[in-house]
Amino acid sequence: MLDHGGNLDLACKLFGGRAEDWIDLSTGINRQPYPVGELPMRSWTTLPSRADIETLHAAARSAYGTPAPVLAVAGAQAAIQSLPWLAPPGRARILAPTYNEYAPTLKAASWQVEEVGDLNAVAGADLAVVVNPNNPDGRQHDRAALLALTSRVGRIVIDESFADALPDVSLASDAGRTGLLVLRSFGKFYGLAGLRLGFVLGNEADVTALSAMAGPWPISGAAIEIGRRGLLDRAWAEATRVRLASEAARLDDLARGAGWTLVGGTPLFRLYETGDAVAAQERLARAKIWSRIFGSKPGWLRLGLPGDEIEWTRVAAALSAR
Amino acid sequence: MLDHGGNLDLACKLFGGRAEDWIDLSTGINRQPYPVGELPMRSWTTLPSRADIETLHAAARSAYGTPAPVLAVAGAQAAIQSLPWLAPPGRARILAPTYNEYAPTLKAASWQVEEVGDLNAVAGADLAVVVNPNNPDGRQHDRAALLALTSRVGRIVIDESFADALPDVSLASDAGRTGLLVLRSFGKFYGLAGLRLGFVLGNEADVTALSAMAGPWPISGAAIEIGRRGLLDRAWAEATRVRLASEAARLDDLARGAGWTLVGGTPLFRLYETGDAVAAQERLARAKIWSRIFGSKPGWLRLGLPGDEIEWTRVAAALSAR
Numbered sequence: 001m002l003d004h005g006g007n008l009d010l011a012c013k014l015f016g017g018r019a020e021d022w023i024d025l026s027t028g029i030n031r032q033p034y035p036v037g038e039l040p041m042r043s044w045t046t047l048p049s050r051a052d053i054e055t056l057h058a059a060a061r062s063a064y065g066t067p068a069p070v071l072a073v074a075g076a077q078a079a080i081q082s083l084p085w086l087a088p089p090g091r092a093r094i095l096a097p098t099y100n101e102y103a104p105t106l107k108a109a110s111w112q113v114e115e116v117g118d119l120n121a122v123a124g125a126d127l128a129v130v131v132n133p134n135n136p137d138g139r140q141h142d143r144a145a146l147l148a149l150t151s152r153v154g155r156i157v158i159d160e161s162f163a164d165a166l167p168d169v170s171l172a173s174d175a176g177r178t179g180l181l182v183l184r185s186f187g188k189f190y191g192l193a194g195l196r197l198g199f200v201l202g203n204e205a206d207v208t209a210l211s212a213m214a215g216p217w218p219i220s221g222a223a224i225e226i227g228r229r230g231l232l233d234r235a236w237a238e239a240t241r242v243r244l245a246s247e248a249a250r251l252d253d254l255a256r257g258a259g260w261t262l263v264g265g266t267p268l269f270r271l272y273e274t275g276d277a278v279a280a281q282e283r284l285a286r287a288k289i290w291s292r293i294f295g296s297k298p299g300w301l302r303l304g305l306p307g308d309e310i311e312w313t314r315v316a317a318a319l320s321a322r
Numbered sequence: 323m324l325d326h327g328g329n330l331d332l333a334c335k336l337f338g339g340r341a342e343d344w345i346d347l348s349t350g351i352n353r354q355p356y357p358v359g360e361l362p363m364r365s366w367t368t369l370p371s372r373a374d375i376e377t378l379h380a381a382a383r384s385a386y387g388t389p390a391p392v393l394a395v396a397g398a399q400a401a402i403q404s405l406p407w408l409a410p411p412g413r414a415r416i417l418a419p420t421y422n423e424y425a426p427t428l429k430a431a432s433w434q435v436e437e438v439g440d441l442n443a444v445a446g447a448d449l450a451v452v453v454n455p456n457n458p459d460g461r462q463h464d465r466a467a468l469l470a471l472t473s474r475v476g477r478i479v480i481d482e483s484f485a486d487a488l489p490d491v492s493l494a495s496d497a498g499r500t501g502l503l504v505l506r507s508f509g510k511f512y513g514l515a516g517l518r519l520g521f522v523l524g525n526e527a528d529v530t531a532l533s534a535m536a537g538p539w540p541i542s543g544a545a546i547e548i549g550r551r552g553l554l555d556r557a558w559a560e561a562t563r564v565r566l567a568s569e570a571a572r573l574d575d576l577a578r579g580a581g582w583t584l585v586g587g588t589p590l591f592r593l594y595e596t597g598d599a600v601a602a603q604e605r606l607a608r609a610k611i612w613s614r615i616f617g618s619k620p621g622w623l624r625l626g627l628p629g630d631e632i633e634w635t636r637v638a639a640a641l642s643a644r
Binding site: 004005006007008009019020024027029031033036042043044045046047048049050051074075077078080081085101105108187191192193194195196212213214215216217218219220221222223 | 326327328329330331341342346349351353355358364365366367368369370371372373396397399400402403407423427430509513514515516517518534535536537538539540541542543544545
């Protein structure tokens with residue numbers, strides 16, 4: 001298993017407690033989730049109908065502001081799992097460091113994978129992957145620069161899993177172009193990662209091919225119903241954007257007080273240089289607050305935003321304690 | 323789109339009404355579902371943990387009576403979608419007529435597909451597919467005959483999507499053998515098709531390969547929680563088996579009264595020779611009861627079992643009306 005955020009099993013094993021004792025800030029999942037509400041019984045009992053799925057697709061096109069074909073999948077991760085099979089294996093270039101699932105998934109399907117540090121170095125690849133804004137450092141790329149790359153690679157995948165909080169960075173409106181695929185996550189911004197819902201936005205041929213791979217019923221009835229409600233609720237999304245931006249600054253203040261410096265981030269997570277991430281993670285873990293560290297970057301610690309005021313109080317106490 | 327049961331969109335378009343006006347007997351999904359109950363908030367909000375998924379796998383091993391490795395997937399259909407990628411494309415033989423997703427899914431991935439009418443004719447294939455009990459005719463195969471085939475094909479997939487009601491037909495206890503994969507559906511017997519949950523039972527190498535294709539979070543938190551509860555509830559399963567067996571006979575009586583003869587079936591669905599399936603489907607549809615017919619077999623009509631007494635009364639009336 002790759003190291004991921006959200007591995008509270010490991011936190012409990014290393015530092016004790018039950019999962020429910022912990023504040024899990026090891027992911028970028030919003031801890032003030034969209035309200036699940038009541039579900040009609042047929043969301044559970046019947047196979048998702050074509051009409052239900054099309055209604056969800058329309059909601060996604062509206063929320064993401066795109067006229068392009070859209071496919072609902074069981075999380076952005078499900079789209080990543082399908083990418084290696086969209087074309088015969090060739091040369092893939094991934095703008096790194098980034099989300100650690102792309103490289104092994106492509107390698108396992110016989111792709112030759114190179115991680116590059118500069119955006120323009122993806123040119124010439126059969127498949128290029130750019131996470132925008134990037135995880136874990138929040139790096140953002142210019143839309144024009146990304147669009148220019150579509151003619152210099154076989155296919156470019158823009159992973160916008162963290163773009164809901166920063167809609168201006170999104171290429172969704174251009175997703176119908178040949179050679180461009182945009183991935184979106186529902187679970188992170190809407191705080192419902194257990195629902196398993198994400199979207200691929202792309203041109204007709206790619207979306208048709210991905211749909212054939214996903215099969216007729218790739219997502220649950222609950223994902224269809226809650227996803228549709230959430231995506232159409234513009235007021236909730238706008239209020240959440242405002243709240244996350246303000247709370248990200250609040251977390252940065254606490255981190256500064258602990259002597260950490262901001263490396264980057266998005267409104268859903270912050271990346272700090274702590275000097276010694278193992279020690280910083282342990283300091284938080286003693287207060288049952290779980291964080292994400294990175295083997296290749298010994299000072300980096302990534303934190304999601306606390307949810308309610310009880311959580312903020314615990315985080316503030318842990319970061320001010322010496 | 324292939325023709326499937328559960329396409330109430332089409333029923334409404336052809337015969338009017340809204341989805342909720344119809345009794346959908348076009349599938350083999352149990353209409354007295356396992357109670358969903360309350361879900362903990364974390365089923366919605368957090369990424370499924372490795373420990374949670376392992377607990378579900380243990381429940382599945384216990385319910386299905388197998389020591390073999392198990393993988394939870396988003397419905398038996400999700401396993402079918404992965405099958406073409408387990409080995410390089412070769413010759414596939416499918417025991418037909420059967421569930422209509424296997425052939426196109428394999429063909430789309432460059433497999434050479436042959437449909438055969440006799441079990442032993444699958445011998446020599448790189449990949450053999452046998453649905454047991456079969457959909458739509460309920461045909462059952464001898465366990466020893468199926469096991470003998472494992473040494474005569476590259477890999478044999480036994481689709482046991484309808485085996486929960488007939489546990490004696492299952493090869494689950496032998497699923498760890500090289501060359502054998504067993505697929506199970508949760509949604510049909512437990513009446514929760516919208517949950518998207520199924521299982522693959524197989525040897526370590528195949529299950530590991532399928533798990534790598536499915537990715538780290540292939541199923542929802544709700545599927546993990548409800549699936550675990552349902553699979554461990556032996557009393558519910560046993561009572562449901564007894565009820566379905568008795569109600570299948572009750573439906574056969576009504577069908578006989580309509581002049582139809584039983585072709586076969588399982589306790590979850592019945593297949594009747596009606597003489598004229600289009601007319602028979604229309605007769606039921608006028609009473610807002612939806613059924614499944616088959617282009618290649620002009621007399622065949624498949625019916626799932628009605629749920630509550632209100633549904634039984636409507637079905638009895640439709641089948642006795644002239």
